[in-house]
Amino acid sequence: MDIQGGTRVIRVAIGGPRGKMGQEAVHTIMNDEHFELVGVLDYKDIGQHLSESTEFPDTYTIPVYLELKELLELLDNTILDQ
Numbered sequence: 456m457d458i459q460g461g462t463r464v465i466r467v468a469i470g471g472p473r474g475k476m477g478q479e480a481v482h483t484i485m486n487d488e489h490f491e492l493v494g495v496l497d498y499k500d501i502g503q504h505l506s507e508s509t510e511f512p513d514t515y516t517i518p519v520y521l522e523l524k525e526l527l528e529l530l531d532n533t534i535l536d537q
Contacts, residue, residue: 470496
Protein backbone atom coordinates (compact mmCIF):
# COMPACT_ATOMS: atom_id res chain seq x y z
CA MET A 456 0.00 0.00 0.00
CA ASP A 457 1.26 3.43 -0.91
CA ILE A 458 0.03 6.94 -0.20
CA GLN A 459 -0.39 9.36 -3.11
CA GLY A 460 -1.82 12.79 -2.42
CA GLY A 461 -3.13 11.71 0.96
CA THR A 462 -5.00 8.75 -0.56
CA ARG A 463 -4.00 5.16 0.14
CA VAL A 464 -3.19 3.28 -3.05
CA ILE A 465 -3.33 -0.52 -3.12
CA ARG A 466 -1.00 -2.17 -5.62
CA VAL A 467 -2.62 -5.06 -7.49
CA ALA A 468 -1.53 -7.85 -9.85
CA ILE A 469 -4.00 -9.84 -11.96
CA GLY A 470 -3.78 -13.33 -13.41
CA GLY A 471 -5.60 -13.95 -16.68
CA PRO A 472 -6.14 -10.37 -17.88
CA ARG A 473 -7.54 -11.35 -21.29
CA GLY A 474 -10.48 -13.39 -19.98
CA LYS A 475 -13.89 -11.80 -19.52
CA MET A 476 -13.50 -11.32 -15.76
CA GLY A 477 -9.82 -10.44 -16.09
CA GLN A 478 -10.60 -7.65 -18.54
CA GLU A 479 -13.27 -6.29 -16.22
CA ALA A 480 -10.83 -6.39 -13.30
CA VAL A 481 -8.13 -4.59 -15.32
CA HIS A 482 -10.52 -1.82 -16.44
CA THR A 483 -11.97 -1.43 -12.95
CA ILE A 484 -8.55 -1.12 -11.32
CA MET A 485 -7.21 1.23 -13.99
CA ASN A 486 -10.18 3.56 -13.44
CA ASP A 487 -10.02 3.66 -9.65
CA GLU A 488 -7.60 6.07 -7.99
CA HIS A 489 -7.36 3.82 -4.92
CA PHE A 490 -5.66 1.04 -6.89
CA GLU A 491 -2.52 0.72 -8.99
CA LEU A 492 -2.16 -2.18 -11.41
CA VAL A 493 1.53 -3.13 -11.24
CA GLY A 494 1.53 -6.24 -13.43
CA VAL A 495 -0.45 -9.06 -14.98
CA LEU A 496 0.22 -12.77 -15.44
CA ASP A 497 -0.71 -14.44 -18.72
CA TYR A 498 0.15 -17.85 -20.15
CA LYS A 499 0.26 -16.47 -23.71
CA ASP A 500 2.94 -14.08 -24.94
CA ILE A 501 0.86 -11.01 -25.79
CA GLY A 502 3.77 -8.57 -25.58
CA GLN A 503 5.66 -6.79 -22.86
CA HIS A 504 2.73 -4.52 -21.94
CA LEU A 505 -1.06 -4.79 -21.94
CA SER A 506 -1.19 -1.99 -24.50
CA GLU A 507 0.27 -4.42 -27.08
CA SER A 508 -2.86 -6.59 -26.83
CA THR A 509 -5.94 -5.74 -28.89
CA GLU A 510 -8.15 -6.01 -25.79
CA PHE A 511 -6.67 -2.94 -24.11
CA PRO A 512 -6.05 0.73 -24.97
CA ASP A 513 -2.59 2.13 -25.72
CA THR A 514 -2.51 3.87 -22.34
CA TYR A 515 -2.39 0.55 -20.43
CA THR A 516 1.39 0.22 -20.26
CA ILE A 517 1.21 -2.41 -17.52
CA PRO A 518 3.92 -5.11 -17.73
CA VAL A 519 2.85 -8.63 -18.74
CA TYR A 520 4.59 -11.62 -17.15
CA LEU A 521 4.60 -15.19 -18.43
CA GLU A 522 6.15 -16.63 -15.27
CA LEU A 523 4.62 -16.35 -11.81
CA LYS A 524 8.09 -16.23 -10.24
CA GLU A 525 8.95 -13.02 -12.13
CA LEU A 526 5.68 -11.38 -11.16
CA LEU A 527 6.19 -12.31 -7.50
CA GLU A 528 9.69 -10.82 -7.61
CA LEU A 529 8.18 -7.57 -8.91
CA LEU A 530 5.63 -7.58 -6.11
CA ASP A 531 8.32 -8.28 -3.49
CA ASN A 532 10.38 -5.35 -4.80
CA THR A 533 7.32 -3.11 -4.92
CA ILE A 534 6.45 -3.92 -1.32
CA LEU A 535 10.03 -3.33 -0.17
CA ASP A 536 10.10 0.12 -1.86
CA GLN A 537 7.53 1.46 0.58
